[in-house]
Amino acid sequence: MNAAPPLHQLLLEAARALAALRAGRSLTDALDACPEGLRAGTQALAFAAVRAQGRCGALIKTLMPRPPQPLTEGLLRAALTQLLPGATAYAPHTLVNQAVQAMKKAVPAQAAVVNAVLRRFQREQEALLSQIAQQPEARWEHPAWWVARLKKDWPTQWQDLLQAAQQPPPLALRVNGRQGSPADYLARLQDAGLAARPLGERAANGLVVEPPCPVQRLPGFGAGDVSVQDGAAQLAAPLLIHGAGHLPPLPAGARVLDACAAPGGKTAHLLEAADLDLLALDAAPERLRKVEQTLGRLNLQAQVRAADGRDVPAWWDGKPFDAILLDAPCSASGINRRHPDVRWLRRESDIAQLVRTQSELLDALWPLLKPGGRLLYATCSLFAAEGRDQIAAFLQRQPQARSLDIPGQTGHLLGLPENAWAVPTDGFFYALLLRGES
Numbered sequence: 001m002n003a004a005p006p007l008h009q010l011l012l013e014a015a016r017a018l019a020a021l022r023a024g025r026s027l028t029d030a031l032d033a034c035p036e037g038l039r040a041g042t043q044a045l046a047f048a049a050v051r052a053q054g055r056c057g058a059l060i061k062t063l064m065p066r067p068p069q070p071l072t073e074g075l076l077r078a079a080l081t082q083l084l085p086g087a088t089a090y091a092p093h094t095l096v097n098q099a100v101q102a103m104k105k106a107v108p109a110q111a112a113v114v115n116a117v118l119r120r121f122q123r124e125q126e127a128l129l130s131q132i133a134q135q136p137e138a139r140w141e142h143p144a145w146w147v148a149r150l151k152k153d154w155p156t157q158w159q160d161l162l163q164a165a166q167q168p169p170p171l172a173l174r175v176n177g178r179q180g181s182p183a184d185y186l187a188r189l190q191d192a193g194l195a196a197r198p199l200g201e202r203a204a205n206g207l208v209v210e211p212p213c214p215v216q217r218l219p220g221f222g223a224g225d226v227s228v229q230d231g232a233a234q235l236a237a238p239l240l241i242h243g244a245g246h247l248p249p250l251p252a253g254a255r256v257l258d259a260c261a262a263p264g265g266k267t268a269h270l271l272e273a274a275d276l277d278l279l280a281l282d283a284a285p286e287r288l289r290k291v292e293q294t295l296g297r298l299n300l301q302a303q304v305r306a307a308d309g310r311d312v313p314a315w316w317d318g319k320p321f322d323a324i325l326l327d328a329p330c331s332a333s334g335i336n337r338r339h340p341d342v343r344w345l346r347r348e349s350d351i352a353q354l355v356r357t358q359s360e361l362l363d364a365l366w367p368l369l370k371p372g373g374r375l376l377y378a379t380c381s382l383f384a385a386e387g388r389d390q391i392a393a394f395l396q397r398q399p400q401a402r403s404l405d406i407p408g409q410t411g412h413l414l415g416l417p418e419n420a421w422a423v424p425t426d427g428f429f430y431a432l433l434l435r436g437e438s
């Protein structure tokens with residue numbers, strides 16, 4: 001068995017990833033540069049530091065007269081996170097010594113600064129934490145504009161939503177119904193020594209594995225028996241196929257457009273659940289490669305095409321669709337617990353741009369639907385501008401469109417623990433729109 005890597009190496013790699021995040025890269029991208037043997041430990045430190053970025057940022061401002069260099073700041077963030085109340089993974093003296101050693105290896109001139117800041121935090125922890133406690137970013141671990149927006153959109157639930165975003169996500173699975181039943185797969189998980197249970201009645205093929213494990217340990221993953229997908233995301237395919245119980249199910253061979261398909265989670269679910277003639281479109285060719293890989297792993301077929309959904313003449317063959325899934329680009333505020341860096345990478349001004357793209361996609365795709373056809377609009381966002389308000393404005397512009405009720409969807413909130421789910425889901429918005437016959 002390989003020995004665990006020394007903590008100073010993990011701290012240094014986490015500092016590099018956090019410095020890359022500060023320069024605007026996503027944490028997932030930044031962690032790609034991390035050597036394989038250090039990846040898991042580094043990822044744990046870096047994700048924890050991003051979840052504590054509000055407090056650690058405020059502490060660094062208080063403890064240092066001038067902003068530190070990016071690598072020093074990254075190291076301080078990673079180390080301070082592990083010294084905060086409730087963090088128990090490392091003994092504080094070990095942590096400080098290892099952080100200083102990491103800095104000695106990378107930038108020796110900064111080691112004394114790291115030592116001084118961390119030791120002062122240890123001595124004055126209580127006073128320092130109470131000094132920053134009322135700053136919104138430190139209090140809620142989200143940018144102030146994000147907190148204000150959630151407060152406006154969810155006046156009674158915003159605090160619960162912010163707290164839910166701080167919890168690591170569960171490992172939710174979707175069993176490939178073409179290759180076996182959820183009950184059979186549950187038994188296979190148990191045989192493999194993995195504890196699991198059904199995700200809840202709303203996601204018929206959904207299971208949750210607790211505690212989570214690497215996907216390589218999931219039986220039959222490579223052979224396409226199962227995929228990783230959040231419970232809320234698992235609602236898209238049945239909603240489109242069965243029309244939330246208001247419409248007849250899509251017949252075999254129905255022509256379906258998945259307009260923003262990559263990386264292909266919902267494309268695959270649609271094809272596992274029904275025999276469809278499906279076109280998977282996405283504006284990002286490199287992301288479409290993931291769709292192809294996923295379809296290959298699951299042994300499913302679709303036409304895959306790189307194009308901007310709004311530029312209809314560039315890709316449409318003129319044959320109308322029975323159903324369209326528009327899983328639009330959005331703030332990703334609903335999957336913030338899975339990608340805690342998103343809240344710090346986004347700017348408030350991005351939201352207006354995203355709302356514009358979403359409405360342009362809606363307007364461009366709606367005329368491609370047959371009379372009597374259905375369009376499912378989805379975003380993994382909790383912001384009303386990208387969900388409720390977006391659809392209200394669309395219904396004003398498009399009198400032929402009727403919004404159908406989705407049972408169990410209160411407004412557009414998912415994402416909090418509720419009885420129907422075994423574990424909290426991501427935050428999603430769905431609107432099911434029917435095109436009138438005339």
Ligand SMILES: C[S@@+](CC[C@H](N)C(=O)[O-])C[C@H]1O[C@@H](n2cnc3c(N)ncnc32)[C@H](O)[C@@H]1O
Nearest residue numbers: 260261262263264265266283284308309327329
């Ligand atoms: C939320 S993701 C889709 C997730 C996907 N449906 C799934 O379940 O795996 C949004 C996607 O929209 C794509 N996109 C953004 N703007 C687009 C446009 N104008 N036309 C087509 N796709 C676009 C992005 O490249 C991204 O892959």
